[in-house]
Structures are given as C-alpha cells and as structure tokens.
Amino acid sequence: MTQPITPTPNASAETPPPSRRKFIQHGSVISAGVATTFASPRVLRGSEPAESKPEPIRLGLVGAGGRGSGAINDSLSINDNVKLVAVADLVPQKCENICKSLASRYADKFDVKPSEMHHGLDAYKRVLDNKDVDVVLFATPPGFRAPYVLDAVDAGKHVFAEKPTCVDPAGYRQCLEADKKARANQTAIVTGTQYRRQTNYVEAIKRIHEGEIGDIISGTARYCSNGIWYRQRKKGMSDAEYQLYNWMHFVWLSGDQIAEQAVHNIDTINWIMGGPPESAYGGGGRFTRPDDSEMWDNVAVDYVYPGNRVVSFMCRQIPDTKSDNSNVIYGTKGTCTILGGNSGASIQTRDGKTTWEMSGDIGAAYKQEHKDLIDSIRQGKPIVEFAETAASSLTAVLGRMAAYTGQAVTWDFVANESKLDLVPRDLDIKGPGAARGFAVPGKQELV
Template structure:
C-alpha cells in the first residue's frame, strides 16, 4: 500500500516551547467548531496514532453508526500506518479511506484534513499538544488517557478543554470504566451507602515488565524509543501514568471525587532490592479533603507474581472495584452489553449526531493530574500539593520527551 507522507524534515522545537505555544494559540484563536451536520450525512473521523488502541478505536467508531467514515489516518511510522490501513480495509466495511499521513507531522496533517472529529491515540507525552491543536482547528476530540505525562502537559490539555467548551465541541476521554455498566453500577451502589462512608481506596498492580519491540536495522535511537514508548518514562510518564491512570480514576470516582490535597511517598507493599528503581516500582498515598485516602502501589518486575487489586474500604464493608462487588451483591454486564470501550466510543459518536453532549475530558485531566501528583511524590520523596501542580511557577518541571509528533 502506498502512503502519502506530508512530513518535511523535523524542526528542532522543544516540548516545553510547543506546549506553551499551544496554550497561547488556543486562548487567542477563535475558529468556529466544526460540528458534524450542516448538509452532510457522514461523520468523518481522523485517527492519530495507529497502534492497537488507535485501530481498535477506529473499528469501534465505525461499528457505532453507519454514518461514520474513517477519513484520515496518521502515524509517525509508515509500516505501522500501512498495517493499520490494511487491518481496517480487511474489515470489508468499505468506510476506511483516504488520507494517509506518516512522519513526525502526521498528527498535524490529520487534524488539518477534512474531518469532523479526531481520535488521539499516540503515546501520552504528545496528547496535550494534540488536544490543543485539535480544538484550535475546531475538531471534536476523543482522547485516550492519560492526557499528559507531567503537570505542564496536563495544564496544557486542561486549557485546550476549556477552549473546546467555549467552542461547543464534544470532548470525550477514553476512560472506558465510566461507560462499563458493572463498574457504573458498583459506584452507584457505593454512593447509595452500600459500604457506608468510603474511607480509603487501595490500588495495587504487581505485573511483569512492559513489552519490548526488538531494535530493527534502520531505526534511529528516537524511532526505537517511540516504538517502545510504554517502557520509556519520557514518553509514557512512568508506571503511575501509563498503567495506573484508569485505576486512579476508578478509585477517585468511587470515593465521590473529593478535593485532592496532598500526595506523599509510602513504602511498596513488598520488599524490593535497594536502591529502588522508581521507574518500575513506586507507591504513594493521596489525601483528600474530608479525610479519605487513596493508596497506590505499582511494581513492574520480571518474575513477580501478578497481583491486581482495587479495593474501597467503607465504614460498613468493602467494595471490589475490579470484580464490581459490595457485600451481598455482585454486578454483571447485561446480555449483549458491548463493553466499556465500545460503549464509550458509541456515546461519543452519538454526541456528534446531536445526542447527549460529551464533556468528560476534564475528568481525564483531573485523574491524570492525580497520577502525576502520586508519581512526583514517589519519585522525589517529598510531599506534593495538588494546588501547586496547577501553578506553573511552582509546579515540578516538565519532563523532556523526544520530539512531539506535531512538531
């Protein structure tokens, strides 16, 4: 398959300067939102990032409604773009098209193409700038979580969300648990007093090492890093963000989303060789107004016994957020339930057709910042205050990943 590359040679722009420019432009530029409708019977979607999640989201978008067309695909790598296009074409649906862009400016060209909405599924370090650019172009946004890897990135994403709200855009996140019917049911039961007052949430994930794609001839060091982004802290944000943001979101949601106050480092639940590699093992406690806490413990280590738990402790019992149970009651999906990812995408597509508006990307900003706060406390050893993360002058300095796909 022949791909179209509209990617000139990379310019040497730092991530910090690009994020700052995106915030400034988003605040200063007033382009009307590109809502689907006005004389068209199709919803044209562009996909930025053609790995497994991007392709999966594209398939779910097409399955959600017969009017959806995948009008543009973009990825840094031509081989990944070709594989994605072939996978989508093999579905036999005939609604996969057209604009194929590879290279370091692929995201820019997808966003600027003739699309109504974009799905953002690149590594999370790129997401803040892509959200800001998509909103600036008047595109509805479906962004996977996390929405950034550090406080500066989350602030950029949040600024883009606020601009998108002013434009009336649909702004959806890939926090699929919010659309998973058993999880929704257990959270409703907790809010109704099923375990009494929620006091403490604990999220534990002890799992093996991230996947690694072996280095291939012709790859630059930067290419190899991006292809293995999940294990590179500059791109993924580290273990709290790339792997635990969904758990952090579920626990905060089940606690009633109280106001965060402070995060502090705590010991991991099992003893590990010292010095501890904070990129692969860390633990922190988040304190909320009202006294509730969230303890997060994550270890990625070869040969470790898998342990994945999310428990909410209340005055009258405990809730298991993974199994969706409270004392005396278990919640299961109804027959024919499409699952969280598919339902999450379907509601986004419905919002583009005039259905209930999606405005939950701000929730993803909040949950990502909670994970950033925990990561910062665990890595630095000193307490980190929630309010400080939202102040550019006093927040921890941003990470420095490899160059953004939008630059």
C-alpha cells in the first residue's frame, strides 16, 4: 500500500468533493448547505403515489471477516431501504464468501456486482471511488482505521467505523481531523461502541450523572477472559502477509488487547467520568503468548481522572483463569455495577441494598448503532462521534504506553507531544511488514 495515511489530495472540510450523498427523508427538509451537495432523491410525501419511494441508501463494506460480517448483517437486518453494493477485503475468497451468504439472506438488499468485489491492500480505495456508495462500513484491523476513515470523509462518504479507532497518538490526531471534517461536510461517523446504545448502560450512567450514587469517588473496570485466537503462519507467507493474517498479535495492527478488546470498558469509564483521564501508571506482562506474538496477556493500569478520582483497570487473556467483564463505580451514597454482555446493571446503597437493576441486550445494541446511523442520514442530522471514541481509544493507548514503558504517562503527553506512529508508511504485501518484538518495561522507550 502506498502511503496509507495520506488523505486524498485537494479535499477540504470547507469544500466537500462531489459525491452521491443522499439524505432519504420522510417529511423533513434538508438544510440548504447540505442539500446542494446531494443528488435529488425521490422523496415519499403525502401527495405522492404510494409506489414512489426514496432511493435506497447504498452501503460499502471494507473488511469481510468476522466483525465485518457482523456489522453488515446488523445493518441489513435492522434498516429498511438499504442496499449493499460494494465489498472489499485483503483476501478475495472472503469477498466471495460474504457475498454468497448475504445474497441468499438479504436478496432484496444485496446488489454487489462481481466488478464491485475488490481485494488487496488498496481495495478500500475502490469502494471510496464508487460514487454510488453512500455509507462505508470499516471493519479492517484497527491500525488502518484512522487513515481509512479520514480518506472516506475526504471522499464525502458517511462512515461506520469499528472500535478502536486508533492504535497510537498519530492515529488519534487523524481521528480528530476526520471528526472535524465530517462535521463541516455534514457526513456521519458512527462507531462500534455498542454499549453506548445498550439500554441498561444508558440508564445506569444517566442515574450516575443524576447523582443517584452521590459524588463519584473511584471505580474498577475489568475485561478478563481466557484467551484469544492465534493463526499459524502459512508456508510461503511474507512477513507482511503473516502480520496481516495474524493481525491480533501485532501491536501496529491491533493495539494489543487493551485497545482492541478492552476499549469497551475504557469507553464506558470515560463516558461516566465525562472525558479521558489525566494520567496513567501500570504494568503487566506475558506468560502464555506464542513466541512471535507481540501481545501481553495481562495489563493493569491506574487511571487518574480529574478530581483525583482513580479507576483501577485490568485486562487479561490467560487460559484457565476467572473471567470478569465489569465496571463498578463507587460513590458517596452507593455503588453502580455495570456488567458486560447481557448481564445487566444495578445500583446498591452503601449498606448493600439494591435499589435499581436492569437486564442487558447486547444484540439489540449492536443493531441500534446501525439504525441510528441510517436514521441520522435520512433525517439530515448526521451523527458524528469519532472524536469521543478516539479519546477512549487513546486512553487505551495511554495505559498500554504506561505499562509497556514502566513510566507514569500523562494524557497531555500522548495527545499533544508523543511522536509514536506505528503504522508503516509504505507497506508492500510481499515485504517485511513492521519491525517485530514485544515490549519490556525499562527497555521500551517512551516516544
């Protein structure tokens, strides 16, 4: 791939490029500044015949693996009048497999011609080049997220971006640029932080913010599980091919487990606290990872939030250990416990009496983020939430940097001073990939 983090030239937030961006509306009016950039859709209004329907919103998928499959299935199942028209992946077989599955399941919402199944490192650019694509769903390895979304915003596309949105400070700054441009262009960016749309999370955090547990004193957050997948290198693979194939285990691609997986809990804590922490200090290590994996298998970080409120965070992937996916917030009047998945949330007084509880439905939350995205486009009020998710992603990076180096690290340093930039500028699929090796505290430099 040639300079993947370079945005499309001659694009600016003030003058978005021509594109097929349609707000499909139902009795509402597009603002004058937005309407001028759209082709004229056929709009269903009261005086029009019933068979006159607005054109469908057309989707493109970039990343046809497990998470990409989940995202596009959620979008197609929850939204009416949408069509998938383009797919891209590094591997052609993945494009073929997902198209075969979707064509049989969503016949009326599937319109991917063979010419719109793209593969290779630059395949995402072919989706962005397609003027018929309104919304692009990005589910590639996280290292590509920030530059790809920035390119999509420059191309005038609406975006769904999986988490995390960045794996280093350089990517974080690209996220902020993309967020700013999307707001100026009035193009949406919704992210895969499904807990922000899970009803028990929303209600629990609303109650915290309304003071039901009193002033927040401290908290704990845990994302501890038994392990994660690992893919053996295939014969004949270059280093670059292997790293992309086994992407979870290379920090430039995944950000390590604290960013790729545990960012959900970190995002929840930032949501509760009203923003990112001021500093982080942590540790961890590796005991069970394969020899060529860069991942640690446990990280523990103390995050200090404004007001000297400390959140003790831990993530772990070690076989035969106890799992724990939880967020516990301690207040002057009580405690709020928010559990991951479908496990629900509750509030207890300081003497242990439960005063509120609510079950969870993570499946509905996964779908709701896609409904909110499409609804916001149709209503002419595009949601842009990239900066918030980028802040949570950088909070994960902050914790990783503190643990990897053994240093106390501040938010100001990672957000404004750090030069860490892990994503290779020129990546040749047959080439060496990124430099490899796992971090050792005291030896790992804070950059």
